[in-house]
Amino acid sequence: MGDLVGDLPKDDLAMRKILLAESDYGVIAARFGVSRQAVSYRALNLHMHSRGPKVEALAVLPWDVSNHPHRAEVIRDSIFRGLRRMVAVRLREREPDRYAKAFVRHVVEGDVAHLEPDSKRLIYVRRLPSDGGLVVRWPEGSAPPSPTQLQLLVCPEGEEVSAFLA
Template sequence: MAKLPSDAELRKMFHLGWKDDALAAQYGVKKQAANRRRIRMGLYQKPTATRVTEMVNEAWDVKTTSGGDSHHAQRPLQAMKYFIRQQLGDQLSPPQERRVQNLLDRLAREGAVLDYNRDTGIRFVPRAPEDGRRVMRWPEGKDLPSQELQAAMELPSPVGEG
């Protein structure tokens, strides 16, 4: 009978980004067995949309208010979050996929990156060398997120090259 690794090894694999289905395949157990063990150990996976929103809000402190001057629903910001979710393996709806494609087309056409200002909201700004291939300008002095999230922020090919 197949068996999952020790708690210490499983915890290490979880923090390296292993998902339940990958653990199950690696150790020849059902996905549900890997899931039960992880939860019993107190290791919880956040939905991808939540992880992306938390990362963006931590980087940019996006203005969310009950009044009309909230920035969290601006279309380019939503499209950027859809793009990152898609890169992380989330399935998007056809309208979300169209928003992502429109965003990528505009970034390539303008040689731009998304930036955020709490007073004015999201904006397209010229891409600078320090932006690399990221879809968003990372704030100076802020720690970058996990390697997985950093990779998900990268455009599929360098902007301006085709």
């Protein structure tokens, strides 16, 4: 069956090879003239799951949103996306996009991201000395940030700000 123009390969082995060679579903979608969701659906049917930039960046954040009562709303929130994408940029997994740029603009102006336990979205609040230069308000009662978290969640300065906002 193979590669059909405008369609994903029907052959499972051919599709697996494509997914293993290229991890970006958007690139695969453009190549075959289908939506990114079609590629994702096909990968799920093959039981192939990727650990993309989202997973690595999510592991650094101080909130475990996997069991949050409003998980879907939180992860679609623009502040959450900006924070996650800022971390992904620092991990060199993506280029700054509009969400990362908007987030960096807010934090360099003195705001931090904050998530209330039952809130449907993050909010910006003014940075306090107790925030320790981070871009997030650390949740009370949580373990202190690890060295990796400190490195990835510190407020950008100088040339890094310019690189984000370029």
